[in-house]
Amino acid sequence: MTEKIVAITGASNGMGLEAALLFAKRGWKVYAGARRVEKIPQDEDKIIAVKLDVTDSASNQDFVQQILTQAGHIDVLINNAGYGEYGPAEEISMDKIRKQFETNFFGAVELTQLILPTMRAQNYGRIVNISSIGGDGYMPLGAYYHATKAAIQQWSDVLDLEVSQFGIRSVCVQPGGTQSSWGAIALNNSKANLSEHSPYQPLVDSVSSGLERFMKSSAKASDLAEVFYKAATEIKPSLRYLHSFSDKFMVNVARKHPQVFRRAILAAMRYFERQNKK
């Protein structure tokens, strides 16, 4: 039987790393990409660690070239690399906003374009895009992060319509709060993006304490790796994969009752504001 091949971006930490370990344990060969390649466990038989920066076209081309030269085919691409450039929408620099889209959205787009000709020739392939419950829902300070996740969902759905005729499916996983470096990076960014004497300082303080609490009660990255695996292997895939009941509830409210969702977020903001003043 031909060896199953999966390419995973952002595999040096968190959900991408756990997914790499899980696929390898289940007999797949994993091409695991990240900038901090030294953090990826190398196991020539199962996990090939590759230096990858998804914002760099040459790096994306090298990544795909290495997979196709060595393995000759690819079953699944998991577009997982991402982070939250949090901060007030008014104050984040355009350079950082562009980098947010380069990483969370354009990187996935470019890798997918590079891999699709091979998947079409195989008449099989699965693109798994790691969005977020924040692809439908949102919170203050996440304007550009949420915009990238909403973008990847719309793009994935259109792509799926176009490529399913070739036996290829494009689906999204929407994790909720999950233990990883994501929360610390988003919190640091929300502080680093504040200007001097910013009028948004109190908002950053209250949202930060809310985000800290939210991340404490979050899922394990290994649980989400199981969801990635399901999205990658289910014979008749869904367009969306969510982990917990509360994630599904939140996404449902955000989609079907946008006013209710907004009121709930405003109430949470006021609650954390009061807590911060105590």
Ligand SMILES: NC(=O)c1ccc[n+]([C@@H]2O[C@H](COP(=O)([O-])OP(=O)(O)OC[C@H]3O[C@@H](n4cnc5c(N)ncnc54)[C@H](OP(=O)(O)O)[C@@H]3O)[C@@H](O)[C@H]2O)c1
């Ligand atoms: N944790 C959450 O609560 C949560 C919730 C919803 C969605 N998500 C999404 O889930 C995905 C995985 O996040 P995580 O929680 O596992 O976070 P994480 O622990 O911070 O891991 C993020 C991964 O992305 C990689 N990465 C970042 N920029 C990259 C670039 N330019 N090129 C290649 N790799 C890059 C990082 O590797 P290097 O730094 O080594 O490159 C790292 O391996 C992200 O798309 C995130 O937005 C997370």
